[in-house]
Amino acid sequence: MxxxxxxxxxxxxxxxxxxxxxxxxxxxxxPGRPYDGFFDIEQIFEHLRRYLDRLVEQGVGPQQLRAQMYQYGPTAGFIRQELADWLRDDEDIDVPAESIVVTVGAQEAMLLVLRALVAGPDDVVLVASPCYVGITGAARVLDIPVTPVEERADGFHCADLEAAIKAEKANGRRPRAFYVVPEHSNPGGTTMDLAARRELLEVAARHDVLVLEDTPYRLVSPGERLPTLKSLDRTRSVVHLGSFSKTLFPGARGGFAIADQVVVDDAGGTGLLADELAKIKSMVTVNTPSLSQAAVAGALLAGKLSELxxxxxxxxxxxxxxxxxxxxxxxxxxxxxxxxxxxxxxxxxxxxxxxxxxxxxxxxxxxxxxxxxxxxxxxxxxxxxxxxxxxxxxxxxxxxxxxxxxxxxxxxxxxxxxxxxxxxxx
Structure with a gap:
């Protein structure tokens, strides 16, 4: 075993x-789960009907509609445009739909990104510590070494990340990515201020390390929201991991990854990291369930998630x-x-x-x-x-x-x- x-x-x-x-x-x-009092069983049907009605308005016929709901779908997902529109309007993240992969929760997104980025035994992933067990668990399953960057009493400091990156390089290892939850982290509840976010992006770009940004609690927290790392990203240094488990309902198992980084294959061809994630996903979950995608898309069509x-x-x-x-x-x-x-x-x-x-x-x-x-x-x-x-x-x-x-x-x-x-x- x-x-x-x-x-x-x-x-x-x-x-x-x-x-x-x-x-x-x-x-x-x-349990870090949403409060049950917000769930109404009829909402699921409303979400599905809203999305199906939109498809009919766009000219999708009965046979195509039936196939989309009942058959296997595209590995990267069929609601990527709806996600791109929502991200642009609600989160100020402007990325093309093809840079998005729809996943079975953010957990699958973590697994796909780790598998894609870590190419050999000298590659390592850094994580803000303490951190969500899902990222360290995925790394353990994949035999990927994890280096913790300990938070101080007042939260995460970029100087500690830079020191950890330099130490890994000095030991002959290649830091590939740094995982962090910028808002109201699990488990510590800490939040990075705007200056720290900008500094983190600068450190990541300078050391050629991707930031894996996980943001499950942004839209279910009161008060003014700070910009996501991805919305501040000008060097494609951030892979944004998203989840609808807290904003909609966990049963949908709806998640996504924004991976707009350009990668080069062995033949010298270029493409998006999202395409590589989709290849791996095709051998993991094949595709995200159609009904879950339709429910998520229907909810997004009802208005901004921040307002909902x-x-x-x-x-x-x-x-x-x-x-x-x-x-x-x-x-x-x-x-x-x-x-x-x-x-x-x-x-x-x-x-x-x-x-x-x-x-x-x-x-x-x-x-x-x-x-x-x-x-x-x-x-x-x-x-x-x-x-x-x-x-x-x-x-x-x-x-x-x-x-x-x-x-x-x-x-x-x-x-x-x-x-x-x-x-x-x-």
């Missing part, structure tokens, strides 16, 4: 699911503020200072990060679920290197206000008890 099968990294989600099933009455701050998600963005912002307020009530500043507990305060996204004085591992999580009825995620799962042993990730998106109030009460009790337990054992 391949080594990744027994790697604890790939068992992270299974373990969390197991804990949730084992303690069904526990309140869970673990305004209500949910406000809800998630309120949920984040509620969790922070309740934590402050349960663990006031003087008490958490005495315990050695702290947390950050993201302005959007789904996650916040907490530091505790005890080891927040799977064993501690089991005690938390069993004895206190509250579930969270150990931060150590999000560190490609050795780190996060005293960290907890809290997801704020999935719970009701009542669950937030009760869940933070239970969490505070657990932290108090576990801190005391830690003190007694040291």
């Amino acid at each position: 391949h080594g990744s099968v027994s790697d604890p990294l790939l068992d992270t989600m299974n373990f969390l699911n197991e804990i949730t099933l084992r303690y069904p009455d526990a309140i869970s701050f673990a 998600n305004a209500e949910s963005a406000d809800y998630y912002g309120d949920a984040m503020r509620s969790v922070l307020e309740h934590l402050d009530l349960r663990l006031p500043a003087d008490r958490r200072a005495a315990l050695g507990v702290s947390w950050n305060a993201p302005t959007g996204g789904f996650f916040l990060a907490m530091r505790v004085p005890f080891r927040a591992d799977n064993a501690a999580l089991t005690r938390s679920a069993q004895d206190f009825g509250v579930i969270w995620t150990p931060m150590q799962h999000f560190y490609p290197g050795d780190g996060g042993h005293h960290g907890i990730r809290l997801s704020t998106s999935y719970l009701t206000p009542a669950e937030i109030a009760e869940g933070t009460t239970r969490l505070a009790r657990f932290i108090e008890a576990e801190s005391e337990r830690h003190t007694e054992n040291t």
Whole structure:
């Protein structure tokens, strides 16, 4: 069996699911999923009908329509123009439709990009650390080495990335790409400011390293949005990874990659990186399901996603503020200072990060679920290197206000008890 099968990294989600099933009455701050209250089953049919009606308006006949919905479709997707139009109007990303590949979620996009970019054993991918386990898991499956670029207490610093790039080159390795979530990152909730975004693009262009930009939480966060890295990209240094799991619904498994970089083949011919990704996709998922693409396109035809998600963005912002307020009530500043507990305060996204004085591992999580009825995620799962042993990730998106109030009460009790337990054992 391949080594990744027994790697604890790939068992992270299974373990969390197991804990949730084992303690069904526990309140869970673990799942980074959208709030169910926004889903209406009729919306799916409305999205599909809107898109099909548009095709009919454009002169698509019944036979062609039937084939598009029921048969295998083009590997790169048949809604690329709809995506290009939306990206230009809503995200100020102006790229040709042929530079887009429609994928089965952003997870497939990560897999395709990693497979395309890493050509040999001396190639390496850098990731902002802590980071989403999907990118490190995909790299592990593909046997691609990952070098973490540790975030500081105040977030990501471009100087640390440049130092890591130089160190890899000095060791005879070729840094190919750097993965980052610029807004409200998973798991830390951090956001890069505009100056850091511009500096990152300059560093990437100077060192010929692609930036893999993942932006799942932009349109479901309140307040003014900073420009994406891709919208600022003037040197084609950014491969933008997109997902509709948070903005529409995860069940569609809708995602995409913008890969407008020019590549040269062995015969000297040129094409787009997107074409190479499509070749790999043809041997992975063949094509993204037609019904999923139609549902996504139908939603995009209803208006700007930023406007359609305004209500949910406000809800998630309120949920984040509620969790922070309740934590402050349960663990006031003087008490958490005495315990050695702290947390950050993201302005959007789904996650916040907490530091505790005890080891927040799977064993501690089991005690938390069993004895206190509250579930969270150990931060150590999000560190490609050795780190996060005293960290907890809290997801704020999935719970009701009542669950937030009760869940933070239970969490505070657990932290108090576990801190005391830690003190007694040291």
